[in-house]
Amino acid sequence: MNHDSFFETLETQFTNQLPFVVYSRPINSVVKCWLQKDDELHSTEFFTESGFVFAPFNLSEKSILFPKDKCEYSEIRCENLEIESVESTKITVDEYDKINHINLVLKGREAINNGDLEKVVLSRCETKVIQNNNPISIFKQLYNSYKNAMVYCWYHPKVGLWIGATPELLFKTEGKQLTTISLAGTQPYKQNSEPTWTEKEFVEQQIVTDYITRQLKPYTKQIEVSQVNTVRAGKLLHLKTKITSIIHEKAQLKSIIEALHPTPAVCGFPKPEAKTFILQHENYNREFYTGFLGELNLKISKTRNTNRRNVENNAYAVVKSQSNFYVNLRCMQLKGSNASIYVGGGITKDSNPEKEWEETVNKTATIVNVLD
Numbered sequence: 001m002n003h004d005s006f007f008e009t010l011e012t013q014f015t016n017q018l019p020f021v022v023y024s025r026p027i028n029s030v031v032k033c034w035l036q037k038d039d040e041l042h043s044t045e046f047f048t049e050s051g052f053v054f055a056p057f058n059l060s061e062k063s064i065l066f067p068k069d070k071c072e073y074s075e076i077r078c079e080n081l082e083i084e085s086v087e088s089t090k091i092t093v094d095e096y097d098k099i100n101h102i103n104l105v106l107k108g109r110e111a112i113n114n115g116d117l118e119k120v121v122l123s124r125c126e127t128k129v130i131q132n133n134n135p136i137s138i139f140k141q142l143y144n145s146y147k148n149a150m151v152y153c154w155y156h157p158k159v160g161l162w163i164g165a166t167p168e169l170l171f172k173t174e175g176k177q178l179t180t181i182s183l184a185g186t187q188p189y190k191q192n193s194e195p196t197w198t199e200k201e202f203v204e205q206q207i208v209t210d211y212i213t214r215q216l217k218p219y220t221k222q223i224e225v226s227q228v229n230t231v232r233a234g235k236l237l238h239l240k241t242k243i244t245s246i247i248h249e250k251a252q253l254k255s256i257i258e259a260l261h262p263t264p265a266v267c268g269f270p271k272p273e274a275k276t277f278i279l280q281h282e283n284y285n286r287e288f289y290t291g292f293l294g295e296l297n298l299k300i301s302k303t304r305n306t307n308r309r310n311v312e313n314n315a316y317a318v319v320k321s322q323s324n325f326y327v328n329l330r331c332m333q334l335k336g337s338n339a340s341i342y343v344g345g346g347i348t349k350d351s352n353p354e355k356e357w358e359e360t361v362n363k364t365a366t367i368v369n370v371l372d
């Protein structure tokens with residue numbers, strides 16, 4: 001399929017109000033799309049089906065599924081998508097939003113100082129009116145701008161339209177191999193300057209690493225944890241640790257999802273207390289922000305050679321099941337010309353409320369920079 005017909009088919013699907021997802025995983029230059037043939041709303045409870053999943057922050061609400069057998073799938077390969085460049089929307093600061101967020105952070109810090117919890121991720125939603133509300137063209141802008149993110153546009157007429165460019169892998173599995181990351185701590189990216197991180201960011205990121213390794217123990221073995229590195233996500237830097245392990249024979253995907261999601265990178269620690277705090281105090285519904293999305297139980301065939309000297313005769317294919325889920329961050333929901341952008345940050349006892357506010361403003365830039 002050529003690029004034009006790939007995107008024309010997507011536009012037609014959207015005009016016909018039929019569900020679709022178009023996305024590209026980090027650093028692979030492949031843009032994939034799934035088009036559901038009708039507008040039925042499917043969900044998954046046990047994560048045993050094959051398809052594309054779009055799950056909310058609160059797993060007691062429905063995780064939406066585009067079942068593989070109800071979809072048409074296509075993909076194209078390209079470095080950059082042709083698109084008119086946009087005059088990016090300015091980042092504006094609403095004083096009312098600022099006061100509200102600072103008050104929320106103060107409440108979170110107070111709960112931490114009272115010993116109720118160690119970390120809580122607090123967020124807000126900011127709505128902007130935009131000129132160009134064509135989701136496919138916003139997707140193309142994001143794709144051209146963020147090569148090391150999972151960039152997506154997801155639509156279901158009975159649920160809504162979400163667009164994002166997330167730097168965070170929840171986890172991926174290939175056969176029995178599981179890979180995940182611990183991502184937290186934020187500062188603006190500055191060209192030609194080495195970042196310096198403070199104790200606050202190291203602590204908030206370590207809470208995520210410790211949580212993930214602890215939660216993986218009942219379901220996996222041979223857990224390996226990398227050193228902490230700095231990674232770039234658009235105009236931001238984060239602290240990242242890579243964690244790999246081997247899934248136990250009898251472990252179910254659903255159990256691993258429930259063990260990890262939501263991690264302290266988007267919820268807090270301890271999880272139940274942090275989640276209760278968020279649901280009580282954030283004053284809005286996160287819906288799919290800080291939920292997760294991605295490919296569920298897809299069969300991939302990999303060719304292996306048993307003998308290097310006689311490649312053709314000894315090549316055999318191994319079929320493995322693969323899933324990969326990304327945390328829905330740096331995202332927005334589009335309702336007509338209203339773009340609602342979702343942003344948050346990890347609060348610890350050392351949080352400075354003004355700085356936490358600025359961090360959320362910087363995070364909005366990922367999306368705002370591609371809006372017209």
Ligand SMILES: C=C(O[C@H]1C=CC=C(C(=O)O)[C@@H]1O)C(=O)O
Pocket residue numbers: 121123168183184185186238264265266329330342343344345346347363
């Ligand atoms: C909750 C968000 O980011 C998370 C991921 C990376 C760094 C984060 C932080 O520094 O607070 C957050 O844990 C968001 O972007 O809305």
